[in-house]
Amino acid sequence: MRKSELTREKQRLLWEEEMDNEKKQVTYNSSISGETQVTFDIQQYMNNRAMFIGLMCNEDGYEEPFGNVTVNFPDATPNYCGYLNVNNMPDIEKFITDNDIGEFTGFTQRSGFCEYPLYLFNVDKLRELCPDGMDKYETNIGMTSKPETKDLLSWESEFDELEMEANI
Numbered sequence: 709m710r711k712s713e714l715t716r717e718k719q720r721l722l723w724e725e726e727m728d729n730e731k732k733q734v735t736y737n738s739s740i741s742g743e744t745q746v747t748f749d750i751q752q753y754m755n756n757r758a759m760f761i762g763l764m765c766n767e768d769g770y771e772e773p774f775g776n777v778t779v780n781f782p783d784a785t786p787n788y789c790g791y792l793n794v795n796n797m798p799d800i801e802k803f804i805t806d807n808d809i810g811e812f813t814g815f816t817q818r819s820g821f822c823e824y825p826l827y828l829f830n831v832d833k834l835r836e837l838c839p840d841g842m843d844k845y846e847t848n849i850g851m852t853s854k855p856e857t858k859d860l861l862s863w864e865s866e867f868d869e870l871e872m873e874a875n876i
Contacts (some may be wrong), residue, residue, distance in 0.1 A: 732758065732837050734807055735773070738765060738799050739743070746774050750834060750841030752848055758785040760776060777804075779824055781817050787849050788831055791817050791824040809833050 731747035738744065749762040761777040775797050778790035785791070792800050805808045812826035835842045861865050 731839075736799075736803055736849075740798075744774060744867075747771070747836035748834065748841065749773075750845050752845060753780045755780070756782065756784055757848065759788065759790045761790060761829075761834075775800075779819075781819070781824075783817075785826070786828075787851075788829050789813065789826055790829065791826050793852045794824060795822040802862065807833070809837075 724757060730817075733745045733747055736744050736746045744765050746763040746765050749760075749764050751760045751762075752758065753760050759778065760778060760780070763774040763777060765774040766769045766772075776793050777797065777800060779793045792804065794800060803810070804827060805812075808830055812831040813826045813828050815826040817826065833840070
């Protein structure tokens with residue numbers, strides 16, 4: 709192979725890798741603002757390392773925050789879980805369930821006049837929608853092997869602990 713062919717091949721491989729790590733767009737249908745193409749931003753809250761999920765939209769060629777999917781509470785939240793921001797995003801539960809992004813655990817947390825549902829997120833779907841964010845999140849929580857959603861059935865024991873704490 710000539711040097712120019714190697715360079716083109718290297719560029720092609722880099723482009724393919726970039727495409728694999730590119731955030732996928734999903735349509736968020738809001739009763740307030742209508743349909744918006746959004747991407748996911750996955751990080752962690754600083755105080756408790758709980759999963760933060762935000763939605764980003766493209767305005768005039770620039771990525772801007774659209775809304776926070778999750779809210780932060782001071783108590784620990786099980787890995788791959790988050791309280792949905794139903795106060796500021798009233799359609800978020802429908803969006804999460806319709807797109808197979810997560811499922812309701814049956815637990816809620818009250819703050820003020822709002823009750824926030826706790827959702828277990830579909831890790832496979834989140835890895836597809838935001839691969840870089842999920843990679844960083846899983847590294848930060850110490851996941852050496854990446855579990856699939858079906859492997860997270862052990863989450864029930866974490867919820868049993870939460871329920872016991874809530875009943876105290």
